[in-house]
Amino acid sequence: MGIVAKGAKCNFDGCDQDGTRSLNTSKVENSGLRVNSTGKKTVLCKAHYKEYKKESKDDRDLERARFDKF
DSSP: OOTTTTTOBOOBTTOOSBOOEEEEHHHHHHTTOOBOOOSSEEEEOHHHHHHHHHHTHHHHHHHHHHHOOO
16 A cells, blocks of 8 residues: 555645645656655655656656667
8 A cells, every 4th residue: 555545645835635646756856846855755646746757757758768779
């Protein structure tokens, strides 16, 4: 059973909604979002996960391109 299934709240500053996704804390912080998580995982609600996806799109594209075979 994961931390989202246990009912974790969103770790974004000022948000108290239920979390829907758990992500690596360093990746979320590198995308520019302000989170108050001290562990390895950060929990984001649906709205903040969508914001994370928008902010980290370029990084994810570069990461994906690194593994593409020619």
